[in-house]
Amino acid sequence: MSIEDLSQISQAERDARDAIGHQINVCVAASCLSLQSDKVKEELEKAVEAKGKKDCCKVRGVGCMGLCAAGPLVAVEKEKVLYQGVTPEDAPAIVDALGGEPVARIQGDLEAPFFARQQKIVLENCGRIDPERIEEYIAADGYLALIDTLTAMTPIGVVQQVTRSGLRGRGGAGYPTGLKWATVNKSQGTRKFVICNGDEGDPGAFMDRAVLESDPHRILEGMALAGYAVGASQGFVYVRAEYPLAIKRLKLAIKQAEKMGLLGASIGGTTFGFNVDIRLGAGAFVCGEETALISSVEGGRGTPRPRPPYPAESGLWGYPTLINNVETLANIPTILRNGPEWFARIGTAKSRGTKVFALAGAITNTGLIEVPMGMPLREIIFDIGGGVPDGKAFKAVQTGGPSGGCIPESGLDMPCDYESLAKLGSIMGSGGMIVMDETSSMVDVAKFFMEFCMDESCGKCVPCRVGTAQMHELLRQISAGEATARELALLEHLCDVVKSTSLCGLGQSAPNPVLSTLHYFRDEYESKIAAGEAAAAGHAPPAGGAA
Amino acid sequence: MSGRPSAKPAAGAPSSKVKTLTIDDRLVSAREDESILDAARQNGIQIPTLCNLDGLTPVGACRLCMVEVKGSSRLFASCVTMVGEGMEVVTDSERLQKYRKTIVELLFSERNHVCAVCVSNGHCELQNLAQTLGVTHLTVPYLHPKLPVDASHERFVNDHNRCVLCQRCVRVCGEVEGAHTWDLRGRGIDTRVITDLNQPWGSSETCTGCGKCVHVCPTGALTEKGKSIREMAKQSRFLPYLTMMREDRSE
Numbered sequence: 001m002s003i004e005d006l007s008q009i010s011q012a013e014r015d016a017r018d019a020i021g022h023q024i025n026v027c028v029a030a031s032c033l034s035l036q037s038d039k040v041k042e043e044l045e046k047a048v049e050a051k052g053k054k055d056c057c058k059v060r061g062v063g064c065m066g067l068c069a070a071g072p073l074v075a076v077e078k079e080k081v082l083y084q085g086v087t088p089e090d091a092p093a094i095v096d097a098l099g100g101e102p103v104a105r106i107q108g109d110l111e112a113p114f115f116a117r118q119q120k121i122v123l124e125n126c127g128r129i130d131p132e133r134i135e136e137y138i139a140a141d142g143y144l145a146l147i148d149t150l151t152a153m154t155p156i157g158v159v160q161q162v163t164r165s166g167l168r169g170r171g172g173a174g175y176p177t178g179l180k181w182a183t184v185n186k187s188q189g190t191r192k193f194v195i196c197n198g199d200e201g202d203p204g205a206f207m208d209r210a211v212l213e214s215d216p217h218r219i220l221e222g223m224a225l226a227g228y229a230v231g232a233s234q235g236f237v238y239v240r241a242e243y244p245l246a247i248k249r250l251k252l253a254i255k256q257a258e259k260m261g262l263l264g265a266s267i268g269g270t271t272f273g274f275n276v277d278i279r280l281g282a283g284a285f286v287c288g289e290e291t292a293l294i295s296s297v298e299g300g301r302g303t304p305r306p307r308p309p310y311p312a313e314s315g316l317w318g319y320p321t322l323i324n325n326v327e328t329l330a331n332i333p334t335i336l337r338n339g340p341e342w343f344a345r346i347g348t349a350k351s352r353g354t355k356v357f358a359l360a361g362a363i364t365n366t367g368l369i370e371v372p373m374g375m376p377l378r379e380i381i382f383d384i385g386g387g388v389p390d391g392k393a394f395k396a397v398q399t400g401g402p403s404g405g406c407i408p409e410s411g412l413d414m415p416c417d418y419e420s421l422a423k424l425g426s427i428m429g430s431g432g433m434i435v436m437d438e439t440s441s442m443v444d445v446a447k448f449f450m451e452f453c454m455d456e457s458c459g460k461c462v463p464c465r466v467g468t469a470q471m472h473e474l475l476r477q478i479s480a481g482e483a484t485a486r487e488l489a490l491l492e493h494l495c496d497v498v499k500s501t502s503l504c505g506l507g508q509s510a511p512n513p514v515l516s517t518l519h520y521f522r523d524e525y526e527s528k529i530a531a532g533e534a535a536a537a538g539h540a541p542p543a544g545g546a547a
Numbered sequence: 548m549s550g551r552p553s554a555k556p557a558a559g560a561p562s563s564k565v566k567t568l569t570i571d572d573r574l575v576s577a578r579e580d581e582s583i584l585d586a587a588r589q590n591g592i593q594i595p596t597l598c599n600l601d602g603l604t605p606v607g608a609c610r611l612c613m614v615e616v617k618g619s620s621r622l623f624a625s626c627v628t629m630v631g632e633g634m635e636v637v638t639d640s641e642r643l644q645k646y647r648k649t650i651v652e653l654l655f656s657e658r659n660h661v662c663a664v665c666v667s668n669g670h671c672e673l674q675n676l677a678q679t680l681g682v683t684h685l686t687v688p689y690l691h692p693k694l695p696v697d698a699s700h701e702r703f704v705n706d707h708n709r710c711v712l713c714q715r716c717v718r719v720c721g722e723v724e725g726a727h728t729w730d731l732r733g734r735g736i737d738t739r740v741i742t743d744l745n746q747p748w749g750s751s752e753t754c755t756g757c758g759k760c761v762h763v764c765p766t767g768a769l770t771e772k773g774k775s776i777r778e779m780a781k782q783s784r785f786l787p788y789l790t791m792m793r794e795d796r797s798e
Contacts, residue, residue, distance in 0.1 A: 284734065301731065306607040306627040459712065459731070459738030460608050466653035469736040470687050490686060497649045500622055501610045 001261045001268055003147055006138055013139035021056035022098045023077040024048075027127060028061035029213045030206075030245055031367075036088065037072035043091035044074070051095055063214020065127035067114060068367035075127070082108040113383045114365050119346065121354050122330040123370045126214035131249050134256040137217040143257075145336040146221050147268040150228060158229035159185055162332070165340035166352035171197055171288075171325030172403065172429045173505075174351070174418040180322065183312040184230040187320035192232035194223050195316065195323045197293060198239040198246070201285040202401025203452060204360040205432030208326035210368050211356075212239065212246035215330070216253035220263060220276055222329030225336060227274040230322050235274060238293055240281040250278060285402075285456035289504050290315075290323045292458065303458040304504035325430065327356055347373030351417035355431055361398075362437040364389045371416075378412040381435060392437040396520070400429025402449045402456075403509035405516025406442065425516040427509075442521040443528055447475040449513035457506065464507030467498035471514065481531035488529055492518070568634040583625035583636055584612055594638050595647055595676055597654075598713040599626040600763055602786035604722060606714060611647050611676070614638045622646075648680050649687075656687045657736070658694065659708040660766070666779040667767030673711060674766075690736075697742075699749030702772055703761055705740070710768040712738055716760035723789065728754040740768075759786075 026041040070084035129136035163178025200208040257263040265273040287302040296302035315321025351373035364386030396406040405426035414420040454468040477483040495511035577586035597609040607627040617635035694707035721727040
């Protein structure tokens with residue numbers, strides 16, 4: 001496969017598309033599919049057939065368009081019309097309206113801030129191409145960066161490009177991607193591996209799923225580029241088994257890329273070869289931690305081990321291993337295609353580029369968005385997200401999943417980047433944003449996340465294994481009004497112990513939701529404690545019982 | 548320590564360098580592939596541990612051996628942190644004492660450790676730790692789990708009520724005896740040691756009956772049958788000798 005071959009495929013694809021008068025895109029990613037978008041697609045196809053518009057009209061399935069709250073979504077491409085909440089019964093009306101006045105009843109507003117304020121790099125193809133056809137990815141300049149790089153750049157050159165872009169790991173910690181690549185590149189090893197971490201487990205986060213389902217070739221291209229840069233010839237995508245559609249599309253994408261010579265031996269006629277295999281996660285949240293993930297890929301129990309040595313030095317089967325998150329790798333093809341300077345101009349000085357967020361909870365526009373780093377939280381939640389529904393007041397936003405924290409109204413004007421969120425006592429994490437309204441009890445929020453950490457603790461180290469269970473019980477007592485000031489003091493002490501002494505990031509960050517809610521909403525804890533003290537003074541025995 | 552898997556496939560080249568560091572203000576020297584814990588022990592400085600045992604791969608699971616290193620606000624598990632030139636290590640501070648006490652308390656709260664009726668009373672590493680650290684009572688509530696006792700083996704007993712999940716039995720069986728009878732099942736607070744695929748110990752087809760697991764077990768979880776209260780003393784000293792006498796186990 002050469003640049004010329006790619007542009008031939010690309011041209012043929014564009015010509016075929018131009019020949020069609022109307023292109024109707026139906027979202028067939030998980031969220032819309034769960035609302036029967038497959039039926040919608042089927043009915044649209046039938047309607048096109050029945051109305052004799054087969055020659056001038058084509059219906060195709062595309063990936064996530066982002067506005068999951070209003071699904072199923074259908075877009076008429078050239079006319080720039082979006083339909084939302086489409087039912088199979090709407091199909092004839094949509095086909096009738098082609099070329100004329102759109103069906104106002106179900107028409108969505110593409111000029112709304114939700115669409116207009118976004119800037120898409122990672123999601124640039126999501127909802128625009130058919131994820132099951134490699135030709136459409138190629139027509140969107142896919143694999144151009146790979147072939148171009150393999151024939152014109154040295155591996156160190158690629159590392160330098162990534163370094164200059166300022167890209168930081170999108171999995172949560174924000175480690176400089178270029179530095180990680182350089183370390184693996186320099187590590188000595190007879191073999192090296194690239195792993196794509198698709199074990200997205202934070203409650204309320206679905207960024208990686210959307211990318212894998214909507215644009216799988218982007219990940220394969222990013223991995224091949226990473227393999228070339230660090231000197232690896234084998235890659236693994238670690239996807240959680242709970243994402244069957246992502247797995248199916250990824251498998252198909254690997255086959256298509258292999259068939260076209262974009263994966264496998266001597267890619268683009270060069271000496272570089274790269275293979276990708278899929279490994280399925282068995283449902284443990286801790287396997288998102290890189291050393292636990294490696295153990296799981298090796299076939300062992302998914303438990304973390306102490307670092308150093310870091311995977312960059314001693315990873316999969318002891319060989320140097322590069323582990324990047326799905327979203328990190330999804331940035332790579334575009335960075336190499338448009339140049340690092342282009343990427344570095346987006347975002348803030350320390351957090352370059354864009355970030356994908358999954359909006360969930362008490363927010364009008366639940367769904368997936370991508371915005372430049374540094375956009376204030378208020379703009380994300382109220383302008384793009386449409387604010388809190390049902391006239392309720394905003395209370396807090398939880399970022400970073402179980403490792404993150406809750407940010408109150410007073411923190412909303414901070415720019416959304418790695419450093420600012422850390423200052424607010426939370427983290428960027430993988431990009432989940434759960435909005436809570438005035439009806440949420442913050443003690444219950446902390447209890448929910450602690451229960452999650454307790455269930456997902458691997459059980460290896462004592463503070464995380466027993467500490468999370470004890471903290472969950474204390475939070476249950478506080479929430480039920482059975483606890484006194486003694487229990488609250490003990491909870492704070494355990495937060496300190498578990499945070500300071502746990503083996504891996506799961507335990508070290510498990511107290512964060514408690515600490516941040518205690519910091520911003522201490523009054524809620526105290527009113528529960530007051531109730532508990534009153535009950536104790538009234539000689540009502542606490543339900544937990546004395547040990 | 549020969550039990551540690553080498554991060555780099557060293558071809559037996561005796562190229563490791565010697566580093567100088569201070570532990571509790573005492574100047575000590577150690578090979579660069581030795582842990583802070585090794586270096587401290589060689590110099591008579593005792594750091595509390597429970598999962599660590601000379602002769603087994605360190606896992607850093609109990610978190611009792613955490614130490615402070617000057618210049619970092621983080622704590623380091625001394626069993627898995629290698630020495631470094633000029634490192635200044637503090638093994639005993641008010642903060643470390645506080646954490647260690649709580650970790651021991653958490654272990655006592657997790658299972659049903661009733662010393663008074665335990666065959667290992669007086670010979671138990673957990674009990675010794677509690678005494679050394681001054682854990683006289685618990686500030687965290689007991690969890691009182693309902694746990695079984697497996698007495699199906701003709702010579703040994705596995706009492707889950709006294710297990711601290713240090714994984715010494717798992718490691719000695721896999722790394723030294725080579726049988727890999729022991730492993731873990733479940734996760735978090737529901738983690739348990741198991742024999743074979745969670746079958747009764749007595750029906751295990753892989754167990755050789757060597758008893759190494761019993762003697763490396765720090766508590767009364769694995770014991771010999773026929774022992775009464777206070778009678779079960781463990782002999783874990785065989786392990787360093789055994790591993791030393793074996794030629795280069797890493798090959």
